[in-house]
Amino acid sequence: DIQMTQSPSSLSASVGDRVTITCRASQSISNYLNWYQQKPGKAPKLLIYAASSLQSGVPSRFSGSGSGTDFTLTISSLQPEDFASYYCQQSYSTPWTFGQGTKVEIK
């Protein structure tokens, strides 16, 4: 199985900060990497698919990059509504696997 490791597990940041979350796969997954945002009590929301494609309706302050084993989700200027948990997920091979999540909290 492909293991997905996110870092950090949590971070504290202020509104306006640039935030970067990384996700590393245990083997190459090409560009088969997705990012989701989840707020408490809500279903996950797709942000980025195929490593770098922004889902329609998602603000342009979110961006994704990477290929192979190393990927990054960047929030260019953190907004109050961005405080949430973020998960990466590989769809290169089954079993599909998620990272353990990164909780973004208010500093």
Add this chain to the structure above:
Amino acid sequence: EVQLLESGGGLVQPGGSLRLSCAASGFTFNSYAMSWVRQAPGKGLEWVSAIVGSGGRTYYADSVKGRFTISRDNSKNTLYLQMNSLRAEDTALYYCAKHDGVSGRSGYPAEYFQHWGQGTLVTVFS
């Protein structure tokens, strides 16, 4: 508008069974693969199982293989998850999710979950 509505969750004792349902609308159901994804209380997301649009191929996480069975009734636009031999560690909110995809660099679609249901809670207690 795509809608996914799960049902069937509840309280069950270890070793018991439950069947979850996911009623789909707003898209051509038989054209899309579907998955179940779960989230234990306070924990992260775990993919559980997937089924292709025709129902002809299924996939499972190792943690549920041999105990859970995914199926679909395309005439009823409904996805199912039959869960047998339930364990305490199966306690979670279970989401159904619709697969979408784009061309991937390795010659097959790069799939993702754009649409999710609201989830149904399964609690296994002794």
